[in-house]
Amino acid sequence: MSSIASPASVAPGNLKRPRPIKAVPVRHWGRWISAAILLFAAFALGWSLAHNPHVHFATIGAYLFKPLTLRGVVVTLEMTAIAMVIGIVGGTIVAVMRLSDNPVLRVVAWIYVWLFRGVPLLVQIIFWGFLGALYPTIFVGIPFVGVVFGRGNTSALIGSFTAAILALGLNEVAYAAELVRSGIISVDEGQHEAAYSMGMSRGLTMRRVVLPQAMRVIIPPMGNETITMLKMTSLVSVISGNDLLTTVQKVYEQNFQVIPLLIVASLWYLALTTVLTVGQHYLEKRFGRGFGHANSARAERKASKREARNG
């Protein structure tokens, strides 16, 4: 039996926290019932797929880890990684330009975002793929005065892989710029003031003070962008970019096993996005330093659990 603490036990200098209250938690019967219904539905769907003759599990198994498929996976990963690096580096530069005091930089950044965000990605991919039709040759030099350092045939210089990366990367710069800008704006004005009062330049303030704090805001949507990018790479199949989707398309154009091969591609895309989701979780933890709400909340939960066990 528990007893009510007598006044004597709370004499000054001997203050004790009251014990946590023990109570029967509210029962959630609705959750159990809905979970049972959903499990049944999932089982029915699974059964219908497992017994579906059009799925061809043998074909899926045969192509899932074929070197051909794996090469497509590698190309997709390469495209995602390179395009995101271009996007994040370029996006940070464009974001800082948009927030600059210098009106020239601001306008240039604004026009860039307007152009690359305004034209559909698929159109941009086709444009870069057919750049040779617009500019058959490319030269490095000063226009109009005849100074040329180098000259080359466009379609030889920019293959389908390069075109794909340029399209995906330059498009991503525009979106990443907006994400980074929102992150920078979210940092308290007092942080800029404090940094400037210490004699920091604008660049150093950005690098040491503002961007590290903006990261916390930028990373969740940037992880989302990376996952989106992984799937967007499938669009480059229109210029046969040798990515995962292009690879399986080439196979099913030969053997007409459309559904099994699309399942192969889907399984790989799902697996890769799962890995990225886990990576994003750790990045968020890393950049949450100093903002201990999640950590202290977890610590509190653990402490109260321990108290409940021991009490």
Add this chain to the structure above:
Amino acid sequence: MADDAMVCADQVWKSFGKLWVDGELMGYRQRGNVLHETKTRDVARQRAKIGMVFQRFNLFPHRTALENVMEGPVHVKGVPRAEGERDAVALLGQVGLGDKLDSYPAQLSGGQQQRVAIARALALRPKVMLFDEPTSALDPELVGEVLDVMQQLARDGMTMIVVTHEIGFAREVADGVALTDGGVVVESSPPNEVLVKPRQEHTKLFLSKVLA
């Protein structure tokens, strides 16, 4: 030192007052009778000579107390890391936070954060320090610990310009007191005159409200 007496600390650059530190005019260059705004880089160099303590602390939340204090010397002045750390530990000890070196600002009380902020400003060895209502955002029971640190600084000979509503503190520590309203000095003189025997009606009204 300061021309038109004192200007509100956060209006120093865009005010009618001019400020000299060590005989150097801050924020402008004088050529004949014409004032030119100084370039960003020179403004930054000048700012490092002036320590600033804010009402809302403005510590860098992603860095520990120690890293906050080291930031200026190591990354602005280029002091070697080991030396910067040694100095930062000493400064945090001086403001009574020797046991909080590795705490993040979010883990510190308001008074502790403001003392870290004072240590951070001191780390750049400023010629003068500005305090913009340093105790206004603090719980009453934490005000004392910050004022104690500032009083010690004053005793050690630091030149400080403090915007404050702590009348008792001003009377005890200040060499000169000015009452300002809307950026204009209403009355300025030694503390015992302004705060004990004010001449202006405005000052009397203010003191009657604050001391009530």
